[in-house]
Amino acid sequence: MATLDTLLSCQALVRILVPTDGAPRLRWIYGFPSFQNWLMHDLPKLEPGRLKAEDPPNEQVDNILYRWITGKEIRYTRQFQDLMPKLDEVWEMKTADIRIFGWMYQPLKFIALFGDYADLYKGTNASRSYHDALRRVKRERDELDLDPPKFATGTFDELVRV
Numbered sequence: 080m081a082t083l084d085t086l087l088s089c090q091a092l093v094r095i096l097v098p099t100d101g102a103p104r105l106r107w108i109y110g111f112p113s114f115q116n117w118l119m120h121d122l123p124k125l126e127p128g129r130l131k132a133e134d135p136p137n138e139q140v141d142n143i144l145y146r147w148i149t150g151k152e153i154r155y156t157r158q159f160q161d162l163m164p165k166l167d168e169v170w171e172m173k174t175a176d177i178r179i180f181g182w183m184y185q186p187l188k189f190i191a192l193f194g195d196y197a198d199l200y201k202g203t204n205a206s207r208s209y210h211d212a213l214r215r216v217k218r219e220r221d222e223l224d225l226d227p228p229k230f231a232t233g234t235f236d237e238l239v240r241v
Contacts, residue, residue: 080226083109083184091224095191097144105150105241109184110191111219117194125176128198132175139174140194147172147189150241159239162213168230169216171209173197180212182220183231183238192216 086092093115095108110118118140125136132139146153153159162169162180170189172179178200181191192215199207220229231238 081224082226083188086223086225092190095144097141097148099145099149102149104148106147106187106189106239108144108147108189108191110181111193114179114191114193122177122194125196128176128196129202130175136174136176136196140177140179143172143174143177143179153239155235155239159235161235162209167213167217168232169213171212178212180216182216182229183233184225184229185231186233186238187241188231190220192219 081089081091083092087094087109090112092109093112095110095115095118122140123137127133127135134142143158145151146158157173159170159172162171168182169180170182172181172189172191174197176197177194178197179191179194181189181193184190193212195207195212199205200209200212223229
């Protein structure tokens with residue numbers, strides 16, 4: 080088994096950073112290398128979806144990551160929520176067009192497994208399911224060579240509030 084620092088040094092996980100304009104970093108987000116690749120290569124190609132958001136998806140994600148990292152208010156259910164069943168401790172970070180799936184490793188520390196286009200999970204033409212996303216996160220979390228406990232349990236306020 081390995082610590083978070085060990086997984087970062089061997090690049091099994093990466094730090095996800097955005098410019099903070101000097102604001103302190105009060106929360107952390109880590110990701111699988113495939114998540115970082117999605118952020119850099121796939122996300123910039125996405126257009127606003129069915130909600131017709133004013134900002135393109137990549138700006139929405141930059142904004143939510145900035146808010147997360149700098150400790151700004153994150154609203155439960157609107158921007159960050161645990162998937163059902165809540166006992167699985169799988170969370171999604173949300174914008175109008177994007178869903179980022181992962182888990183809380185420790186309070187204030189989110190590990191992102193993958194990001195996806197929200198419209199794929201919504202409406203009558205949904206081609207993906209939240210249930211499959213939940214199972215994928217649980218499977219990858221279980222397989223990650225991370226010292227236990229691999230995830231934190233608790234309420235939104237216990238895990239997210241700074």
